Amino acid sequence: MNNVRKRTSLKDLAKELGVSIATVSRALRNSPEIGKEMQEKVKTLAKQLNYRPNPFARSLRREAPKVIGVVVPNLVTHYYAAVLDGIEEEATKHGYSVISANSHEDKEAEAHIIDNFIDMHVEGIVACLSQETTDYSHFEEIMDMGIPLVFFGRTCFSDNISSVTANGDEAAQMATQHLIDTGSRRIAFIGGPNHLDMVKRRKHGYLEALRENRLPIDRNLVACGKIDYEWALQATKELLSMPERPDAILAFNDIVTFAAFTAIKDMGLEIPKDVALIGFTDDAHAAYVTPRMSAIVDQSNLMGVTACQLLLKAINGDSKIYKKIVPQQLVIRDTSAKCSNANNK
Numbered sequence: 001m002n003n004v005r006k007r008t009s010l011k012d013l014a015k016e017l018g019v020s021i022a023t024v025s026r027a028l029r030n031s032p033e034i035g036k037e038m039q040e041k042v043k044t045l046a047k048q049l050n051y052r053p054n055p056f057a058r059s060l061r062r063e064a065p066k067v068i069g070v071v072v073p074n075l076v077t078h079y080y081a082a083v084l085d086g087i088e089e090e091a092t093k094h095g096y097s098v099i100s101a102n103s104h105e106d107k108e109a110e111a112h113i114i115d116n117f118i119d120m121h122v123e124g125i126v127a128c129l130s131q132e133t134t135d136y137s138h139f140e141e142i143m144d145m146g147i148p149l150v151f152f153g154r155t156c157f158s159d160n161i162s163s164v165t166a167n168g169d170e171a172a173q174m175a176t177q178h179l180i181d182t183g184s185r186r187i188a189f190i191g192g193p194n195h196l197d198m199v200k201r202r203k204h205g206y207l208e209a210l211r212e213n214r215l216p217i218d219r220n221l222v223a224c225g226k227i228d229y230e231w232a233l234q235a236t237k238e239l240l241s242m243p244e245r246p247d248a249i250l251a252f253n254d255i256v257t258f259a260a261f262t263a264i265k266d267m268g269l270e271i272p273k274d275v276a277l278i279g280f281t282d283d284a285h286a287a288y289v290t291p292r293m294s295a296i297v298d299q300s301n302l303m304g305v306t307a308c309q310l311l312l313k314a315i316n317g318d319s320k321i322y323k324k325i326v327p328q329q330l331v332i333r334d335t336s337a338k339c340s341n342a343n344n345k
Helices: 010-017 021-028 036-048 055-062 078-093 107-119 137-145 168-181 197-212 229-240 254-266 283-287 300-315
Strands: 066-072 096-102 124-127 149-152 162-166 187-191 222-224 248-251 276-280 294-297 323-326 329-331
Touching: 010 021, 010 036, 010 107, 021 036, 021 137, 066 078, 066 107, 066 300, 078 096, 078 300, 096 107, 107 124, 107 137, 124 300, 137 149, 149 300, 162 168, 162 197, 162 300, 168 187, 168 197, 168 248, 168 276, 168 294, 168 329, 187 197, 187 229, 187 254, 197 222, 222 229, 229 248, 229 254, 248 254, 254 276, 254 283, 283 294, 300 323
Parallel strands: 066 096, 066 124, 124 149, 149 162, 162 323, 187 222, 187 248, 248 276, 276 294
Antiparallel strands: 294 329
């Protein structure tokens, strides 16, 4: 049996007292904004629960280096690693260090990471939502406390928080148009959870291309579920087992793309003759498979640099809400064209 006790956080104190984290934090600092009675309640509970301020956090507030926190859903993918590289590159230029943490696409893990960042008194936070996150209360707490926050990729509170996103709708429409121009007609879209804004944007672009070309929209060709290799592998095989199977697939991200690529080959089908394929994925991996992958490529390093720039603006007192878009690039290789005539419709 595990008898290790979880360290009490500011959030634990706030929940017990039914107040905000900001109130608890101010009470512990004897802020004049908080009444004496509330200060005593907070301090008494903190003593009872053995709350201890993070010594690392105290040192960060006294001396260099200044630190920003970054939370990503899946650090092992090239996209998030490249974004983080861009954040670190820009942060270093301005005398900041970066602490990164991986939510593993788990909402509870994401909330715990945010708690840790708050306890550490990071100067600001850059975040990309996990695919499970539909309750954004942990980010609301950051906003209430006035901690600078910037989202990238997958976002929420778009009217109140600065963000950096890609032009996924335009890129998906361009990619779908390319598939149509080169002979595909039954084009499937395989995506992640429908509540994610990134999924919505890419699916919208796909549907717009079908509408503009007066191709029927078949709901059976749209599979949106989990950002997970095994799920995407099975979803692809189910699509390819239909009586009228798709003759092309637009895949949401690198995990989904390579699951689809594997499923097509597992079923003995030829790419692109039987099934054409374009995926949102990183350029390096796309270039080294056979056949070479046509891909929609993020400028992920630039996204990281831009996100860090926006965070530093907020840390330095800029209260403006920025919505930056970093364009994606369509790279055509060998997996997408059924015919060589790009004007064939």
